Structures are given as structure tokens and as C-alpha cells.
Amino acid sequence: MTSLVTGANGFLGSAIVRALLGRGDDVAALVRPTSDLTNLGQLPVDVRIGDITDSESLSDAMAGCKQVFHAAADYRLWTKDWKAMYAANVDGSVNVINAAAHAGVDRVVYTSSVAVLGTHADRSSANEESAVSITDMVGHYKRSKFLAEQAVRQRALELGVCTIIVNPSTPIGPGDIKPTPTGRIIVDAANGKIPAFVDTGLNVVHVDDVAHGHILALERGRAGERYILGGTDLSLQQILRIVALRLGKRPPSIRLPRAVVYPIAYCSEIIAHFTGIEPRATLDGLRMAAKHMYFSSAKAESELGYRARPAEEAIHDALSWFSEHSYI
Numbered sequence: 001m002t003s004l005v006t007g008a009n010g011f012l013g014s015a016i017v018r019a020l021l022g023r024g025d026d027v028a029a030l031v032r033p034t035s036d037l038t039n040l041g042q043l044p045v046d047v048r049i050g051d052i053t054d055s056e057s058l059s060d061a062m063a064g065c066k067q068v069f070h071a072a073a074d075y076r077l078w079t080k081d082w083k084a085m086y087a088a089n090v091d092g093s094v095n096v097i098n099a100a101a102h103a104g105v106d107r108v109v110y111t112s113s114v115a116v117l118g119t120h121a122d123r124s125s126a127n128e129e130s131a132v133s134i135t136d137m138v139g140h141y142k143r144s145k146f147l148a149e150q151a152v153r154q155r156a157l158e159l160g161v162c163t164i165i166v167n168p169s170t171p172i173g174p175g176d177i178k179p180t181p182t183g184r185i186i187v188d189a190a191n192g193k194i195p196a197f198v199d200t201g202l203n204v205v206h207v208d209d210v211a212h213g214h215i216l217a218l219e220r221g222r223a224g225e226r227y228i229l230g231g232t233d234l235s236l237q238q239i240l241r242i243v244a245l246r247l248g249k250r251p252p253s254i255r256l257p258r259a260v261v262y263p264i265a266y267c268s269e270i271i272a273h274f275t276g277i278e279p280r281a282t283l284d285g286l287r288m289a290a291k292h293m294y295f296s297s298a299k300a301e302s303e304l305g306y307r308a309r310p311a312e313e314a315i316h317d318a319l320s321w322f323s324e325h326s327y328i
Contacts (some may be wrong), residue, residue, distance in 0.1 A: 001027075002026040074088040117132055197256065206304075229297060
């Protein structure tokens with residue numbers, strides 16, 4: 001049975017591809033004509049050219065596939081073209097469900113994000129049912145993913161497509177070639193570019209554990225349900241400390257109020273507007289940092305048999321990969 005993976009060349013998508021190949025599955029990799037295929041390397045996959053915003057190419061890509069992992073997404077905290085983000089994350093995801101229905105796909109695993117979930121003011125770990133609304137979504141990325149998850153659930157119900165939703169927390173590890181915003185924190189910390197920190201926190205998980213969680217969701221997940229695929233809740237200070245100790249450096253000890261960083265982010269975005277280069281600090285990123293993004297994977301552990309390794313291992317693997325590929 002062949003599995004189609006959208007965004008197969010990306011950080012998470014390529015991890016899903018490796019996990020599928022590891023268990024002997026045939027894999028079709030949907031990539032755009034201009035995609036960087038470094039992460040696919042010499043992997044024995046059937047590369048299919050297409051775009052989730054192009055319905056015809058999606059139909060062609062799904063030929064002969066009985067299960068689909070929709071991992072493609074526009075994941076940026078800043079861009080000059082917000083409309084393209086909604087086109088990819090919302091419209092593109094609906095296109096995937098439409099194409100899956102037309103192709104007679106048995107099951108779809110849709111990669112959402114914990115960004116669409118509620119958080120707790122007391123910093124306790126939130127779950128799939130924590131209260132949230134569109135007004136809680138900071139920035140276009142979170143709003144687009146929130147709307148996308150709603151649209152996917154509704155369209156799958158309308159068309160009778162068995163769709164399981166997974167909500168990864170903050171994956172790190174090998175293959176983060178961009179790197180992602182979180183991967184950039186690891187790289188910058190390792191390179192001594194983060195001398196201070198703000199009071200915020202993330203749930204950190206190894207990308208390979210998230211990939212395995214996708215397969216568990218395919219095998220054991222209930223249609224229409226969402227499952228958090230997370231790891232360990234860590235403050236930014238703890239993350240920076242783990243990075244520093246791994247490299248034998250002194251961890252930063254200065255905590256900055258967010259108000260001090262806002263002018264820096266504002267100026268960075270002005271410069272980015274003219275250069276087109278994504279800024280290191282963004283206003284939306286700072287607004288998101290006001291909340292500790294802590295989450296529980298208890299539902300996935302109970303229903304899917306999901307397990308995640310300690311976050312220290314994920315950070316160490318990320319550091320090793322970034323070092324081997326000259327990011328550090």
C-alpha cells in the first residue's frame with residue numbers, strides 16, 4: 001500500500017517519509033517544482049511534482065495511494081504575503097481532503113499544530129479540550145492553522161473522508177534545513193547570539209517521535225479526533241541552558257522584559273519589509289511568548305500508544321545535526 005506525504009521534503013514531512021520507509025511502506029512524496037530535495041536525498045521514494053494549491057496536480061499525485069499524510073504547510077512567523085499563507089494552509093488543506101475523496105483514499109492524517117489550541121494562564125499543561133477561540137490566535141500563522149483545522153474537519157465530515165488530526169508541539173532534530181523558528185533558536189544559542197532571554201516556554205519534542213506519532217494516528221486514531229504529539233515542557237531559559245551545557249558554554253542568565261524587546265522586533269520587521277529577509281525577532285513572536293505553550297500528550301499516549309523521548313535527547317540530536325551541517 002502506497003502512502004502519499006505532502007511536504008515530503010520538509011523538516012517534519014521527511015521524518016514521516018523515513019518512518020514509513022523504516023517499516024517497509026511504499027512512499028509517494030509530493031513536492032513542488034522548486035522544492036529543495038536535500039532531505040529526501042537518495043531515499044527510495046516516488047517523487048511526484050505538484051502543489052496543494054493546485055487541485056489537478058493533487059489528484060494526479062494521489063493516484064494509487066490509499067493513505068495520505070498531509071504535512072505541507074506555510075510555517076513562518078513573518079511574511080510580506082499573508083494571503084499566500086492562508087492559500088496554502090487553509091485552501092490547500094481543503095484541496096487535499098477533496099482530492100482524497102475523489103481518489104478513494106482510506107485514511108488521511110492531517111498535521112495541525114498546538115498553535116491552534118488553548119493554553120492555561122497558570123502554566124499547567126493544556127490538552128485537546130482546553131478552551132480557545134479565533135480571538136486567541138496571535139498572528140497570521142496561528143490564525144491560518146486554526147481556520148485550516150476547522151475547515152479540514154468540516155470538509156472531511158461532508159465528504160466522508162476518514163481524517164485524523166494530529167497537533168505536534170515544537171519538533172526539533174535532524175533535517176531542519178531552513179531552519180524552522182525553533183531550530184533557529186537552537187542554532188543562535190549555540191552560536192552565542194542569544195545572551196539573554198524572555199520569560200516564555202515551549203513543549204519540545206524530537207521530530208522522529210512526532211513522525212512515529214503520525215503513523216500511530218493512522219493505525220489507531222479515531223476519525224475526527226485530534227491528538228497532541230508533544231514531549232517535555234521547558235522554559236526558554238531551560239532550553240538555552242541545555243544547549244550551553246552540551247557545548248561546554250556558560251548559559252545566559254539575564255532575563256529581559258518583553259517590553260524591552262518590542263522596539264527591536266519593530267525595527268527588525270521594518271528592515272525585513274524592505275529586504276524581504278525574515279527577521280530574527282518578530283512582533284507576533286513576542287506576543288506569542290506572553291503565553292507558555294505547555295501541553296499534555298496523555299490522550300495520544302492512552303489511545304495511540306504514543307511515547308516521546310526526553311527533550312534533552314531531542315536538543316542534543318538537533319545540535320549534532322546542525323553542527324555536522326555547518327550551521328554551528
